[in-house]
Amino acid sequence: MANPIDSRTKIDFPFFIVLDGAMAVGSGFSRGQIQRTVVRGLDSLPYIPASTLKGRARDAAARLARTLGIYVCPGPNPKQMCGAKGSLEDACLLCRTFGSPGVSSASGQTGLIWRDARICDSQGQPITITDSAESEAFYYAKTQVQLSRQRATALEKHLFTTENTVENLRFKGRIRGWLLSARMMAGQYPAEIVLLLSALKLLNFVGGGKSRGLGFCTVELPDKITIGDQDVDTTAILANVSNLFNKEDR
Numbered sequence: 001m002a003n004p005i006d007s008r009t010k011i012d013f014p015f016f017i018v019l020d021g022a023m024a025v026g027s028g029f030s031r032g033q034i035q036r037t038v039v040r041g042l043d044s045l046p047y048i049p050a051s052t053l054k055g056r057a058r059d060a061a062a063r064l065a066r067t068l069g070i071y072v073c074p075g076p077n078p079k080q081m082c083g084a085k086g087s088l089e090d091a092c093l094l095c096r097t098f099g100s101p102g103v104s105s106a107s108g109q110t111g112l113i114w115r116d117a118r119i120c121d122s123q124g125q126p127i128t129i130t131d132s133a134e135s136e137a138f139y140y141a142k143t144q145v146q147l148s149r150q151r152a153t154a155l156e157k158h159l160f161t162t163e164n165t166v167e168n169l170r171f172k173g174r175i176r177g178w179l180l181s182a183r184m185m186a187g188q189y190p191a192e193i194v195l196l197l198s199a200l201k202l203l204n205f206v207g208g209g210k211s212r213g214l215g216f217c218t219v220e221l222p223d224k225i226t227i228g229d230q231d232v233d234t235t236a237i238l239a240n241v242s243n244l245f246n247k248e249d250r
């Protein structure tokens, strides 16, 4: 067995999530008269949790892989996923890219670390505030009436108030860490990085309220991405998506 340390590839790149409209990544908590609030960072500013981003990207990657005819282990039951074997050595492409329950990064095998995406300006610089009261400018609350589908009438006590972020915010995320055995071959890119970048490009909404038009976004990737000790053109990597099936056909 190859030493996992020898066959790991270092990955590090930032990316931007650009919202088209408002966003509502729910906190699961109510506050005062607001039944549904959105997540806030320690600085009270909106952010997108790493787990939210990773979950959405994994879903997009799973759909893409199945569309391309690539085997993906059945989730979400951990017992049926590749990690149940305790190793990612023979794991499916999805688990090799996003990890699998039961295989921790402490084992030295995986993984990529997803950072929370922080709010930034159009130049990609972090937005900071000096007083948490300033953060209120980034949110608004909206009261809606829930309608009875049968009677199309407003039901009493069915007014609810939700919080959203203001429109068209921009967030900066970062993914870095190690991919197992994803070596750069001459003129070829590791399947994991092709899948990862393709999934990020496919990500077109984040958070809740999609039916209400919330959370629509585009993801902007940097022109170049660091793979191992090389800076590789992102468009060249993305152009390899149609070759994924052949790479995985083994």
Ligand SMILES: [Zn+2]
Pocket: 072, 073, 081, 082, 083, 091, 092, 093, 094, 095, 096, 100
């Ligand atoms: Zn798997």
